[in-house]
Amino acid sequence: MDxxxxxxxxxxxxAKKRSxxxxxxxxxxxxxxxxxxxxxxxxxxxxxxxADIIAPYDEVAIKQNLALRLQGPSAQHxxxxxxxxxxxxxxxxHGARVSLQVGLVAVGISILIGGTLGAIAxxxxxxxxxxxxxxxxxxxxxxxxxxxxxxxxxxxxxLFNLMLAIGISSVPSYARIVRASVLSIRDQEFIEAARxxxxxxxxxxxxxxxxxxxxxxxxxxxxxxxxxxxxxAGLSFIGLGIQPPAPEWGSMLAGGRAYLxxxxxxxxxxxxxxxxxxxxxxxLGDGLRDALDPKLKQ
Numbered sequence: 001m002d003x004x005x006x007x008x009x010x011x012x013x014x015a016k017k018r019s020x021x022x023x024x025x026x027x028x029x030x031x032x033x034x035x036x037x038x039x040x041x042x043x044x045x046x047x048x049x050x051a052d053i054i055a056p057y058d059e060v061a062i063k064q065n066l067a068l069r070l071q072g073p074s075a076q077h078x079x080x081x082x083x084x085x086x087x088x089x090x091x092x093x094h095g096a097r098v099s100l101q102v103g104l105v106a107v108g109i110s111i112l113i114g115g116t117l118g119a120i121a122x123x124x125x126x127x128x129x130x131x132x133x134x135x136x137x138x139x140x141x142x143x144x145x146x147x148x149x150x151x152x153x154x155x156x157x158x159l160f161n162l163m164l165a166i167g168i169s170s171v172p173s174y175a176r177i178v179r180a181s182v183l184s185i186r187d188q189e190f191i192e193a194a195r196x197x198x199x200x201x202x203x204x205x206x207x208x209x210x211x212x213x214x215x216x217x218x219x220x221x222x223x224x225x226x227x228x229x230x231x232x233a234g235l236s237f238i239g240l241g242i243q244p245p246a247p248e249w250g251s252m253l254a255g256g257r258a259y260l261x262x263x264x265x266x267x268x269x270x271x272x273x274x275x276x277x278x279x280x281x282x283x284l285g286d287g288l289r290d291a292l293d294p295k296l297k298q
Contacts, residue, residue: 027291034287040280048096055090070263080265091247103225109167114174122182136172144169152240181213215292226281
């Protein structure tokens, strides 16, 4: 009899979780701006995935041809060529791979480290909470872009160091968000029930607390990818990011700034792509925030 009751309770819990996520998807589908942002991101991801088919990397994105330098948009080069005769469209779609990779990995590092520290600080509280959060306060006192510059300068410019620097610079934000969520969850009845049946702290944190604290982290993560892409472009612009001749949106802006008067397209198109990508991620993040907020009825 007890097994039957427990089985029914588990099935009811699973069905409830499915219905909650189905409701989130329904709300997202009704948010036109969020769906526009999602559509833009899907197109960008597809272009990045099939970049080698659309525009071979070595032939048009890296190989220089000074005879074609600074040509405007044409049928052969739809976005024109840069100061070395390389196709701007090809470099943009290959650069999308770098920007998206840095954005996703950097946010992953931030969530992993910051989320773990925030959950531990909130769950155990006391002296450990004070130590962790005061260290986060110290990091927050330093502007994130300045902290990223310091880390890249110390480690040297490379793709891995760039992802690590941007990820570490955003750790305090995620630590605070997760800590706030865990503080509101740790004393609820289902946590007390888990303790009562003998669940250890690791099980309680990983299986009960963190899954219920994911909503604000998902929203912040989406917006964080936008910030990471912008930071990547900024660091590459000042020479601390992806090094030439590898295509990257920020370095493309830096290379074309000397030709703003004579060849506007060299900086305009990479700048537009950065702007559109950040806008799409922000629209998607706002849509997720509204869809995951149970107080909003749509």
